Amino acid sequence: MTDHYEVLGLSRDATADEIKKSYRRLARELHPDINPAPEAQDRFKQVTHAYEVLSDPQTRAQYDRGGDGAFGLGDIFETFFGSPQRGPRSRSQRGQDALLRIDLELSEAIFGANKTLTIDTAVGCEPCGQTGAKPGSTVRTCDVCRGSGQIQRQVQSFMGMMVTTTPCTVCKGSGETVPSPCPDCRGQGRVRAKRDLDVEIPAGVSDGLRLHLPGQGEVGFAGGTPGDIYLEVSVTPHPIYGRNGDDLTAILEVPVADAALGFETEIETLDGSAKVEVKPGAQHGDVVTLKGLGANRLRGRGRGDLRIELKVLTPSRLDSKQKDIFKKLRDLHRDDKPRLGSRRSRGRF
Numbered sequence: 059m060t061d062h063y064e065v066l067g068l069s070r071d072a073t074a075d076e077i078k079k080s081y082r083r084l085a086r087e088l089h090p091d092i093n094p095a096p097e098a099q100d101r102f103k104q105v106t107h108a109y110e111v112l113s114d115p116q117t118r119a120q121y122d123r124g125g126d127g128a129f130g131l132g133d134i135f136e137t138f139f140g141s142p143q144r145g146p147r148s149r150s151q152r153g154q155d156a157l158l159r160i161d162l163e164l165s166e167a168i169f170g171a172n173k174t175l176t177i178d179t180a181v182g183c184e185p186c187g188q189t190g191a192k193p194g195s196t197v198r199t200c201d202v203c204r205g206s207g208q209i210q211r212q213v214q215s216f217m218g219m220m221v222t223t224t225p226c227t228v229c230k231g232s233g234e235t236v237p238s239p240c241p242d243c244r245g246q247g248r249v250r251a252k253r254d255l256d257v258e259i260p261a262g263v264s265d266g267l268r269l270h271l272p273g274q275g276e277v278g279f280a281g282g283t284p285g286d287i288y289l290e291v292s293v294t295p296h297p298i299y300g301r302n303g304d305d306l307t308a309i310l311e312v313p314v315a316d317a318a319l320g321f322e323t324e325i326e327t328l329d330g331s332a333k334v335e336v337k338p339g340a341q342h343g344d345v346v347t348l349k350g351l352g353a354n355r356l357r358g359r360g361r362g363d364l365r366i367e368l369k370v371l372t373p374s375r376l377d378s379k380q381k382d383i384f385k386k387l388r389d390l391h392r393d394d395k396p397r398l399g400s401r402r403s404r405g406r407f
Contacts, residue, residue, distance in 0.1 A: 146207025304362030
């Protein structure tokens with residue numbers, strides 16, 4: 059049995075304020091929008107359930123009476139003679155959550171976008187108003203349990219005559235029945251249909267991130283509250299630009315002569331044209347940084363940078379004139395011989 063105090067990292071004498079602070083701290087760490095790992099989602103559900111139990115004085119008191127796993131007298135009676143009467147439970151049930159994938163271009167992930175998804179889900183049945191009853195008819199009180207949702211029976215046991223309380227099998231514990239189910243939804247109060255979902259993608263999302271859309275999932279049984287939708291972001295690889303955190307990356311191919319002499323050129327970025335200045339003597343692997351042309355920071359201000367790595371191209375085929383030029387260049391640097399150097403060193407003319 060899970061110890062709710064352990065889940066929240068608290069002792070059993072924790073105050074209501076300590077319970078609230080612990081839950082808020084853990085919820086921020088484990089929320090699916092921040093931590094998409096599957097194990098974090100399971101932990102988030104445990105933390106939320108523990109808080110729901112311990113934040114209410116009545117449910118906490120009930121949990122404290124048997125929350126340490128002790129098998130008390132009440133458990134014995136419930137095991138042999140059914141659960142004590144607690145009244146009918148609602149027919150309505152919360153709708154299921156859904157995990158969907160949304161494909162984005164790199165520019166959409168960086169700058170944000172408005173997308174419309176067509177989803178196949180459960181929606182409320184209009185003819186019956188989500189009650190599940192045929193139009194013109196109504197949901198009725200169960201004739202068997204008379205609306206209590208439970209049935210009591212007398213049984214003979216070693217302790218004498220006992221009264222057992224069990225959920226009503228006719229209304230399944232809700233205390234209500236639908237004598238004339240709606241033909242459209244067959245008594246469920248919901249039908250399958252396609253609907254458009256408008257989604258605002260925040261700037262700065264990354265591949266694998268999950269966005270939480272509360273209340274956008276399928277409608278629940280008999281008018282139950284809708285579930286949630288989790289959107290997993292999938293970013294299509296860009297033919298030129300990559301991404302490293304909040305920075306964008308690219309490779310600029312540079313002829314060896316331009317690397318030696320330096321140059322200026324214009325490139326097309328995701329923001330439009332931008333000037334790149336390469337200083338004389340640039341080496342293969344050098345990085346030119348364009349400030350503020352990276353990705354928007356998802357939960358912060360500003361943007362990352364565009365980091366352009368230089369790839370110096372050495373000609374593989376030379377005509378006679380080009381060979382003469384390179385021979386003269388080598389003669390001018392006769393003292394520079396091939397040598398082993400540090401992995402971090404960068405030789406320059």
